[in-house]
Amino acid sequence: MEKQEKTTAAYFLRRGMRELSNHRPDQAIASLRQAVDSIPPSCSDELSQALYWLSVALLRLDERPLAIKSLASAQKLRRRGYARRLYLRSVNEYGMPRQADSALDDFYAFTNLQIAYYLARKSKSRFDSFQEKDAVLRLILDAWKQLSASDRFSGLDACEKLDIFRKTKILYPSFGLSSPRSAPRGVIVKASFGLSNPDTSLKRAADRCLCGSGLPYGQCCGRVKHLREL
Ligand SMILES: [Zn+2]
Structure with missing residues (x-):
């Protein structure tokens, strides 16, 4: 990743995580989307991390389908780790948000x-x-x-x-x-x-x-x- 891109992505990721910890998930989503957009697809670890935190923010707002879309991409980029665990906990056998029954x-x-x-x-x-x-x-x-x-x-x-x-x-x-x-x-x-x-x-x-x-x-x-x- 170019230095400039790296700094921009890291800035938006940090800002998104700060908004999340300050209980402002909607602001966090905006920053994290910018982080996702500024990371090139080749940087799979960084992209997976940004997509994971985006899904956490979406879950806080109860946007489950969009959270799962984001998680599905995050765990595809990084097969082991927290994104996959959260994805598997959240989806049913159809790969959709898990329902009550x-x-x-x-x-x-x-x-x-x-x-x-x-x-x-x-x-x-x-x-x-x-x-x-x-x-x-x-x-x-x-x-x-x-x-x-x-x-x-x-x-x-x-x-x-x-x-x-x-x-x-x-x-x-x-x-x-x-x-x-x-x-x-x-x-x-x-x-x-x-x-x-x-x-x-x-x-x-x-x-x-x-x-x-x-x-x-x-x-x-x-x-x-x-x-x-x-
Ligand atoms: Zn497959």
Whole structure:
């Protein structure tokens, strides 16, 4: 790292940590983001440290999805140490913020995946209106109710469940083609839950990730990103 960059990064890191110890996590976040931005990717130890403290500040503000995004990057850069330990304590088997129980973990994984699929098809990757968002969320919730009532999850691990979640196709009405006033009523939902068993050749969540991180696949390259991370 160039001397100038090093001084700038160290300055923002120190300032961020000072703000944290003075119980000003929002100011700490601003400084720590500047520290992260000023460290070149090649300086992995320094970057990991800044990302770790950024995640601590985000956790203080209860910004869990963003904290986990930051921690996931921190522990990737430095495989042993506090960042990995905090990351593993904070995530569930999907690599998302851990919820109070595993049914909620499943629910969040499903809804985040489905919303991400929906938004990926849109040009700006975001909802155009509250009505659209509301209708899409309702359809996703309906599909979740059907899917969870079918009791197909018992004994499955995260990757097997994700396989079912991904195969669940929801048909959405075409928003935007009609004015809000004539918004479609009686929207169609068609969830194909697949008749066959989940693909058993699929990588199991508990298997080590192929990238060599030493982490389970479901918590590494196969993790489900929270919408706040997108
Ligand atoms: Zn991986």
